[in-house]
Every structure is written in C-alpha cells, then in structure tokens.
Amino acid sequence: MSIHKKQDPRALRTKKMLKNAVFSLLSENQDVAQLSVQKITSRAELNRATFYLHYEDINDLLSQIVQEIFDELSSKTEPLLQMKNLDKQEHLLGFLDYVYEYRKIFAVFIEHAEFKNSLFEFLKNVIHMRRSERNIATTENTVALEIMAASLLGIINWWIKDGIHYSSEYIAKQITSMYKKKPL
Amino acid sequence: MSIHKKQDPRALRTKKMLKNAVFSLLSENQDVAQLSVQKITSRAELNRATFYLHYEDINDLLSQIVQEIFDELSSKTEPLLQMKNLDKQEHLLGFLDYVYEYRKIFAVFIEHAEFKNSLFEFLKNVIHMRRSERNIATTENTVALEIMAASLLGIINWWIKDGIHYSSEYIAKQITSMYKKKPL
DNA sequence: TATTTTATCGACTATGTGTCTATTAAGCAA
DNA sequence: TTGCTTAATAGACACATAGTCGATAAAATA
Numbered sequence: 001m002s003i004h005k006k007q008d009p010r011a012l013r014t015k016k017m018l019k020n021a022v023f024s025l026l027s028e029n030q031d032v033a034q035l036s037v038q039k040i041t042s043r044a045e046l047n048r049a050t051f052y053l054h055y056e057d058i059n060d061l062l063s064q065i066v067q068e069i070f071d072e073l074s075s076k077t078e079p080l081l082q083m084k085n086l087d088k089q090e091h092l093l094g095f096l097d098y099v100y101e102y103r104k105i106f107a108v109f110i111e112h113a114e115f116k117n118s119l120f121e122f123l124k125n126v127i128h129m130r131r132s133e134r135n136i137a138t139t140e141n142t143v144a145l146e147i148m149a150a151s152l153l154g155i156i157n158w159w160i161k162d163g164i165h166y167s168s169e170y171i172a173k174q175i176t177s178m179y180k181k182k183p184l
Numbered sequence: 185m186s187i188h189k190k191q192d193p194r195a196l197r198t199k200k201m202l203k204n205a206v207f208s209l210l211s212e213n214q215d216v217a218q219l220s221v222q223k224i225t226s227r228a229e230l231n232r233a234t235f236y237l238h239y240e241d242i243n244d245l246l247s248q249i250v251q252e253i254f255d256e257l258s259s260k261t262e263p264l265l266q267m268k269n270l271d272k273q274e275h276l277l278g279f280l281d282y283v284y285e286y287r288k289i290f291a292v293f294i295e296h297a298e299f300k301n302s303l304f305e306f307l308k309n310v311i312h313m314r315r316s317e318r319n320i321a322t323t324e325n326t327v328a329l330e331i332m333a334a335s336l337l338g339i340i341n342w343w344i345k346d347g348i349h350y351s352s353e354y355i356a357k358q359i360t361s362m363y364k365k366k367p368l
Numbered sequence: 369t370a371t372t373t374t375a376t377c378g379a380c381t382a383t384g385t386g387t388c389t390a391t392t393a394a395g396c397a398a
Numbered sequence: 399t400t401g402c403t404t405a406a407t408a409g410a411c412a413c414a415t416a417g418t419c420g421a422t423a424a425a426a427t428a
Contacts, residue, residue: 010374010425033217036415047376052417120342143362146347147339147355151362154338155331158304163330171331178327178335180364194394194405220384231407236386 015054017044019065026108032062033111059114066115069105070122073098081129089176091130092184096168099156107160116153123149130184148183199238201228203249210292216246217295243298250299253289254306257282265313273360275314276368280352283340291344300337307333314368332367 021044025035035058041048055061080094099106109115124145131145152175159171176182205228209219219242225232239245264278283290293299308329315329336359343355360366 008373008426014375037417038415048416049377049418050375053374057416144358146342147358148362150338150342150347151335152338154334154336154341157338158330158334163334174328174331178332178363180362192395192404198406221386222384232385233387233408234406237405241385 011054014044014046014050017046018051018054018061020044022061022065023105027104030108031111032108035062062109062112063114066109066112066118069102069109069115070118073122077126081126089172089182091126092175092182093168093172095126095184096172099160100164100168103160103164106156107164110157110160119156120149120153123152127152127183130182143181148179152183195238198228198230198234201230202235202238202245204228206245206249207289211288214292215295216292219246246293246296247298250293250296250302253286253293253299254302257306261310265310273356273366275310276359276366277352277356279310279368280356283344284348284352287344287348290340291348294341294344303340304333304337307336311336311367314366327365332363336367 018040021040022035024043025039026032037048037051037058040058040061041051055064076098077095081091110119127145127148155171155175159166163171202224205224206219208227209223210216221232221235221242224242224245225235235245239248260282261279265275294303311329311332339355339359343350347355
C-alpha cells in the first residue's frame with residue numbers, strides 16, 4: 001500500500017481503467033478465458049501498446065486483481081477470526097456471507113488457477129487457526145488439513161457456480177452436519 | 185458402439201490419429217488450454233482442413249474424448265458397485281484405485297468443464313446408489329447429495345493435482361474418517 | 369523551463385481460426 | 399471392374415490476436 005513508491009498518476013489511472021475494463025467484460029460474458037488484450041484495451045479506450053507498459057500479459061493483470069481481492073478478503077475476515085468467543089458455526093457463516101456477497105466475482109475467478117490456489121491457502125489457514133485455538137492435536141488422528149480444505153473448496157466452488165440459490169445459513173448447516181469435526 | 189452405422193475406415197483412422205495427437209501433446213505440456221487445431225493436425229500429420237471434416241472445434245473433440253473416458257469408467261466401476269456385500273470402504277477404494285491408475289489423464293482433463301461435470305454427476309450417482317442400497321432416508325436429516333459430491337470432487341481434484349504421493353488407501357481412510365456418514 | 373515518463377500511432381512478424389474451391393485418392397456397391 | 403461417393407490434401411482467403419518496435423505527442427515533475 002503506502003510502502004510503494006508513489007506512482008505516476010497517469011500510470012495509476014491507466015491501470016485502474018484496465019482493471020475496470022476487465023470487470024466490465026467479465027460482467028458480460030462471465031468467462032476469464034475469453035478475455036483478450038485487444039478487448040480489454042478497446043473497452044478501456046486505451047491503446048493496445050499501453051497495456052504492455054504495465055503488464056506482461058493478461059495473466060499478470062489477473063494475478064494482481066486476484067491479489068487485491070484476497071487482500072480485502074483477509075482484512076475483512078481476520079477481525080472475525082479474532083473473536084474467540086464465537087460459536088463454531090458463526091465463523092463459518094461469516095466467511096460464507098462474504099463469499100455470497102462477492103459470489104459473482106468469485107464464480108468467474110474460481111476458474112483462474114491463482115485464485116483457486118489463494119482460496120485454498122486461505123481455507124487451510126483458517127482451519128489451522130481454528131484448530132490450534134481449540135487445542136486440537138494436529139498430528140495425531142486428525143484429518144489432514146489439506147483434504148479438509150480441498151473438500152471445502154469443492155463445496156464453495158459448487159455453491160457459487162450451481163447452488164447459489166441456497167442460503168449461506170443452509171450451506172453452513174450442511175457443512176457442519178456432514179463432518180465429524182467442525183471445519184471452521 | 186455397434187448401434188452406430190458403420191463408418192468409413194479412413195474417417196475412423198483420422199479420428200484416432202487426432203485423438204492420439206491430443207494425448208501426445210497433453211503428455212508434453214499438460215495443459216488443455218494450450219492446444220490448437222494447428223498443433224493437433226501437425227502432430228497427427230494431417231491437413232488442418234481435415235480436422236474440420238470431423239469436429240467443429242477443439243472443444244468438440246475434447247468432449248468426445250471425455251465421453252469415451254466416462255464410458256470406460258462406468259463400465260469398469262459398475263460391476264464393483266453391484267457387489268452389495270462389499271464393505272463401506274471397499275467401494276470407495278475401488279473407485280480411487282481407478283482414479284489413481286488414470287491420474288495423469290484425470291489431472292489434465294479435470295480442468296475441462298465437461299469432464300468436471302461428468303465426474304460430478306458420476307459421484308452423485310454412486311452416492312445415491314450406495315444410500316438407497318443401505319436404506320438411508322434421503323429426505324430427512326441427510327446431507328445434501330450435491331454437497332457431498334462437491335466435497336468429494338474437491339478432494340479428488342486436490343489429490344490428483346497436488347497430493348498424488350498419498351496412496352488411495354490413505355485417501356479412502358481420510359475420507360471415511362472425516363465424514364459422519366460414509367459417502368460411498 | 370527542461371527533463372523524464374507515459375501514452376499514442378502505425379507497422380511488423382508470427383500464430384491461430386474457420387471457410388472455401390479444386391484436385392487427388394480411397395472406399396464401396398452395382 | 400467400373401463408376402459413384404466420400405475423405406483427404408493443397409492453397410488461399412479474411413479475420414483476430416500476441417508481442418515488439420520506433421517515432422511522436424502529451425503530461426508530470428524536478
């Protein structure tokens with residue numbers, strides 16, 4: 001954030017316009033794979049060469065967008081996780097509420113490998129925090145952290161793509177009733 | 185199979201060569217998205233125009249490959265599912281063994297939307313069969329079929345992509361110990 | 369104001385798609 | 399075997415896209 005050396009306002013403006021163009025295009029066709037540098041710069045009303053002054057390729061731009069999404073996700077969910085007196089299901093529900101709020105963005109970006117990885121790491125982190133907080137032994141007899149996270153990722157992926165008519169409350173209930181131990 | 189009207193042997197040969205070219209290319213770069221009609225026909229040593237005599241586009245070809253993969257998966261796992269005297273975990277293990285055998289193909293094609301959908305439907309079907317077989321009420325108090333299938337899909341996705349050093353036995357054990365009710 | 373940085377324009381090479389026509393070759397059926 | 403049918407090839411076409419380059423104009427800043 002403030003660590004970065006101050007950038008040329010023209011560069012900042014251009015980058016914002018390119019990102020806005022990406023969201024504008026994605027809101028239409030809902031498909032990351034159909035993006036092209038031409039479409040993005042055309043939508044942003046910028047020259048195509050300008051794109052390459054700021055990003056290596058489309059993936060570079062998408063990576064930075066994903067980074068920003070998860071910076072926000074972390075800053076919004078961390079205070080929730082600090083509240084140790086919350087019920088088992090309230091943490092999960094708080095997270096699912098956030099996912100629901102950004103379900104359209106999530107549904108598009110979940111196809112992007114880096115977004116998927118970030119979400120996976122995020123889930124692992126949250127599960128790990130919850131476990132150590134409740135003093136659950138992480139070495140013996142415990143379901144592997146990664147398998148639990150992969151399972152949750154699968155459910156979230158399904159939810160935002162094909163099952164978004166279910167409420168976050170319902171999903172939270174199903175999840176907690178499915179596992180032997182509460183994941184979040 | 186034998187229902188189809190007999191096809192021109194030249195067409196059969198061409199289609200087989202194109203499919204082989206796809207597998208050949210995928211064994212090198214492991215990425216469906218990097219395929220092109222030019223690369224495929226060049227690898228198959230066929231004219232590019234010939235491709236369009238048999239397939240609409242790359243997705244059409246991939247769809248037919250995926251179809252064949254699941255035809256084989258079904259024919260190999262169905263006899264296993266008919267054996268009603270098997271232990272809870274043996275069904276799951278038999279399926280995971282099949283996935284392990286074809287893990288390289290699976291890891292590549294799991295990125296393909298149609299493959300993912302087919303696998304999801306397959307999992308739903310198997311869970312449903314197991315449940316009705318064991319007379320589990322599907323309406324009351326039971327975890328939604330789709331959520332369970334989505335969860336398993338997430339685990340399988342993780343396993344074949346990032347956790348294939350774990351044995352199918354270990355994965356089966358983790359899965360059965362994670363859920364309150366055995367999924368398969 | 370003078371220097372640096374950014375943005376634009378046009379051009380170029382390269383790869384890819386999908387279609388089309390004409391021609392050659394292989395399969396099949398009377 | 400001959401003749402019809404279908405498949406495969408070759409080359410061309412218009413079009414979209416990627417990534418780079420040099421020259422020029424415009425904005426930011428020291």
